[in-house]
Amino acid sequence: xxxxxxxxxxxxxxxxxxxxxxxxxxxxxxxxxxxxxxxxxxxxxxxxxxxxxxxxxxxxxxxxxxxxxxxxxxxxxxxxxxxxxxxxxxxxxxxxxxxxxxxxxxxxxxxxxxxxxxxxxxxxxxxxxxxxxxxxxxxxxxxxxxxxxxxxxxxxxxxxxxxxxxxxxxxxxxxxxxxxxxxxxxxxxxxxxxxxxxxxxxxxxxxxxxxxxxxxxxxxxxxxxxxxxxxxxxxxxxxxxxxxxxxxxxxxxxxxxxxxxxxxxxxxxxxxxxxxxxxxxxxxxxxxxxxxxxxxxxxxxxxxxxxxxxxxxxxxxxxxxxxxxxxxxxxxxxxxxxxxxxxxxxxxxxxxxxxxxxxxxxxxxxxxxxxxxxxxxxxxxxxxxxxxxxxxxxxxxxxxxxxxxxxxxxxxxxxxxxxxxxxxxxxxxxxxxxxxxxxxxxxxxxxxxxxxxxxxxxxxxxxxxxxxxxxxxxxxxxxxxxxxxxxxxxxxxxxxxxxxxxxxxxxxxxxxxxxxx
Numbered sequence: 001x002x003x004x005x006x007x008x009x010x011x012x013x014x015x016x017x018x019x020x021x022x023x024x025x026x027x028x029x030x031x032x033x034x035x036x037x038x039x040x041x042x043x044x045x046x047x048x049x050x051x052x053x054x055x056x057x058x059x060x061x062x063x064x065x066x067x068x069x070x071x072x073x074x075x076x077x078x079x080x081x082x083x084x085x086x087x088x089x090x091x092x093x094x095x096x097x098x099x100x101x102x103x104x105x106x107x108x109x110x111x112x113x114x115x116x117x118x119x120x121x122x123x124x125x126x127x128x129x130x131x132x133x134x135x136x137x138x139x140x141x142x143x144x145x146x147x148x149x150x151x152x153x154x155x156x157x158x159x160x161x162x163x164x165x166x167x168x169x170x171x172x173x174x175x176x177x178x179x180x181x182x183x184x185x186x187x188x189x190x191x192x193x194x195x196x197x198x199x200x201x202x203x204x205x206x207x208x209x210x211x212x213x214x215x216x217x218x219x220x221x222x223x224x225x226x227x228x229x230x231x232x233x234x235x236x237x238x239x240x241x242x243x244x245x246x247x248x249x250x251x252x253x254x255x256x257x258x259x260x261x262x263x264x265x266x267x268x269x270x271x272x273x274x275x276x277x278x279x280x281x282x283x284x285x286x287x288x289x290x291x292x293x294x295x296x297x298x299x300x301x302x303x304x305x306x307x308x309x310x311x312x313x314x315x316x317x318x319x320x321x322x323x324x325x326x327x328x329x330x331x332x333x334x335x336x337x338x339x340x341x342x343x344x345x346x347x348x349x350x351x352x353x354x355x356x357x358x359x360x361x362x363x364x365x366x367x368x369x370x371x372x373x374x375x376x377x378x379x380x381x382x383x384x385x386x387x388x389x390x391x392x393x394x395x396x397x398x399x400x401x402x403x404x405x406x407x408x409x410x411x412x413x414x415x416x417x418x419x420x421x422x423x424x425x426x427x428x429x430x431x432x433x434x435x436x437x438x439x440x441x442x443x444x445x446x447x448x449x450x451x452x453x454x455x456x457x458x459x460x461x462x463x464x465x466x467x468x469x470x471x472x473x474x475x476x477x478x479x480x481x482x483x484x485x486x487x488x489x490x491x492x493x494x495x496x497x498x499x500x501x502x503x504x505x506x507x508x509x510x511x512x513x514x515x516x517x
Contacts, residue, residue, distance in 0.1 A: 422499065
């Protein structure tokens with residue numbers, strides 16, 4: 001019973017260490033690391049190195065995938081280059097797996113003693129130690145946990161139910177693969193399951209052949225888990241997940257076939273199997289899985305990219321919402337950041353006339369009103385978050401200009417909300433066939449188009465000011481004529497009356513925005 005508790009305690013330390021490691025390595029993936037990554041992706045060898053490095057730092061295929069996805073979304077990487085990094089990220093995760101194949105409990109004690117000395121001599125608050133202490137502590141917990149799992153699992157073979165379970169697991173290859181897959185779906189970490197399996201093999205609880213197929217199943221499960229638990233992602237992000245799934249499937253299939261055809265190509269003869277040798281063999285199986293998938297996907301990267309792009313096209317709403325000019329590295333430079341925000345706002349203004357697509361004749365818009373509005377508002381939010389970060393990091397630099405830019409963003413957001421109200425009212429009350437409503441829509445489309453052009457043309461700006469000058473008396477006259485028009489039904493009168501009110505507000509908002517300097 002004591003050994004079971006020790007093994008479970010080791011499992012707790014091991015999983016806690018992995019969690020702490022994920023948080024500790026975030027400090028190594030800052031904006032400076034992003035720049036480092038973007039500079040070293042010019043050829044296949046460098047991309048393989050960077051991908052492995054990302055996997056080494058994260059020690060998780062999932063974490064590495066979402067880190068690379070973030071670089072891709074921030075336009076730090078091109079899509080095809082990101083695929084190489086994704087393919088090789090799994091190779092870096094094999095380092096801890098190899099360390100788990102040796103007797104590392106003492107190493108865990110040693111690393112944790114370093115943490116104790118750092119606090120004892122009050123050096124833990126030094127700048128470099130603030131980065132290293134959490135990292136050393138996390139790795140120390142992982143090593144100590146694995147050591148306790150090995151120690152506690154040593155007597156598992158004496159338990160009848162343990163023998164029965166693993167005898168069942170060893171009956172067929174399929175069961176071994178499915179068990180590895182199932183456990184990985186539960187933990188979402190193939191490397192974690194592999195290290196636990198290594199500890200059990202080291203303690204002679206699981207035969208090496210069954211363990212190898214469990215590792216294959218766990219590798220397959222990590223790819224399935226990525227897709228299965230992130231179904232909300234669309235477009236480019238979904239393509240990244242499915243590429244990683246193909247990477248895992250191809251590596252698993254290649255090694256599975258090698259073991260079926262000739263197991264001695266991967267595993268040693270039984271006569272050579274000592275506890276340490278078995279553990280190292282399993283670590284090699286894990287590494288070969290990552291290498292096989294990485295090489296296959298890197299070689300066929302172009303074909304896979306074309307296939308995924310065709311099968312999972314970019315969602316138009318996501319294209320709208322995704323910033324085209326903003327990238328995190330520019331936040332620290334207020335001058336560059338300010339220019340990028342202005343470009344992004346101009347891009348949003350250029351798309352604004354498309355908001356009226358659903359109301360115009362010969363409408364060819366592929367997005368619904370709600371999808372388009374969601375995309376525009378998300379882009380507005382991204383611009384606001386970016387400008388907030390710039391102001392936070394540059395409190396004294398060009399503050400007046402940055403606050404004016406924020407005011408413009410708020411003005412655009414308010415304009416979008418009113419536009420949504422206008423389009424919703426027009427669609428709900430079915431005014432598309434009414435001549436006056438068509439004239440209002442076309443006039444608004446022209447003014448929105450002119451709004452962007454007025455930013456760089458004094459002549460267009462003067463024309464816009466004339467068109468958006470106070471027309472309150474004119475609009476009141478139009479509304480009076482609507483109420484007197486006996487040819488219109490009560491519903492049509494109501495619809496046009498509301499539209500003229502919203503149109504008047506839109507004109508006022510456009511004029512206000514155009515006067516912002």
